Amino acid sequence: MKKSKIKVDFKKYFGEGLLIVFSVLFALFINKTYEDAKINRDKNNALKQIKAELIDNQKILDEWIVDHEAIIRNLDDLIQRNNDSIPIVAENQNYIQVQLILNNKNLIDKPLSNSAWSSAQSIGIIAEFDFKTLQNISQAYELQQDITDVSIDKIAERIFLEFTNVENVNAFLVELKMRFQNLQGQEYRLRKLYRETIHVLE
Numbered sequence: 001m002k003k004s005k006i007k008v009d010f011k012k013y014f015g016e017g018l019l020i021v022f023s024v025l026f027a028l029f030i031n032k033t034y035e036d037a038k039i040n041r042d043k044n045n046a047l048k049q050i051k052a053e054l055i056d057n058q059k060i061l062d063e064w065i066v067d068h069e070a071i072i073r074n075l076d077d078l079i080q081r082n083n084d085s086i087p088i089v090a091e092n093q094n095y096i097q098v099q100l101i102l103n104n105k106n107l108i109d110k111p112l113s114n115s116a117w118s119s120a121q122s123i124g125i126i127a128e129f130d131f132k133t134l135q136n137i138s139q140a141y142e143l144q145q146d147i148t149d150v151s152i153d154k155i156a157e158r159i160f161l162e163f164t165n166v167e168n169v170n171a172f173l174v175e176l177k178m179r180f181q182n183l184q185g186q187e188y189r190l191r192k193l194y195r196e197t198i199h200v201l202e
Contacts, residue, residue, distance in 0.1 A: 043128040049116040050137060051201040057112045058194040065187050067105045068180055074103035075177040079170060098159055101176065107156055112148060117141045136197040143190050151183045
């Protein structure tokens with residue numbers, strides 16, 4: 001009788017134990033499924049925002065390229081003195097009008113944005129991107145940052161901080177032309193990276 005009771009109790013406890021284990025595993029499965037879905041949703045949302053940001057940046061960059069090409073042509077004219085109708089140096093002074101250098105354009109009209117990329121980095125969702133996608137996006141934003149934080153800053157510093165203290169006007173103009181040409185090369189490369197990255201994100 002005792003053996004029969006022990007056997008019944010064992011089956012009962014064993015069944016209850018299995019039910020508990022199954023309940024825990026099922027809860028873990030549901031939680032994992034929910035977390036995976038959330039991560040996938042966050043990843044897709046981040047990629048969507050990055051793609052939209054790159055498309056906007058591409059449009060802004062196209063405007064930069066047009067303006068900077070015009071500035072380079074204008075610098076060519078100034079260097080060759082084809083613009084003599086407009087005085088580029090104040091009488092008896094080494095002074096160059098900024099708007100004359102920039103051909104009455106701004107150095108940049110609109111800045112390139114990186115807010116979507118920064119947000120994706122801050123929440124760590126970029127760890128979920130595949131290698132090719134992450135590589136393309138990183139290269140595009142790294143070159144973008146180099147252009148805005150280095151190349152354009154150097155040009156702005158040279159024009160706006162030193163334009164009233166130029167000892168050799170022609171050398172100064174040649175230097176600026178070379179800086180703009182270097183910037184132009186970077187812009188063409190960035191435009192190519194934007195196109196490639198947007199294609200990857202399609």
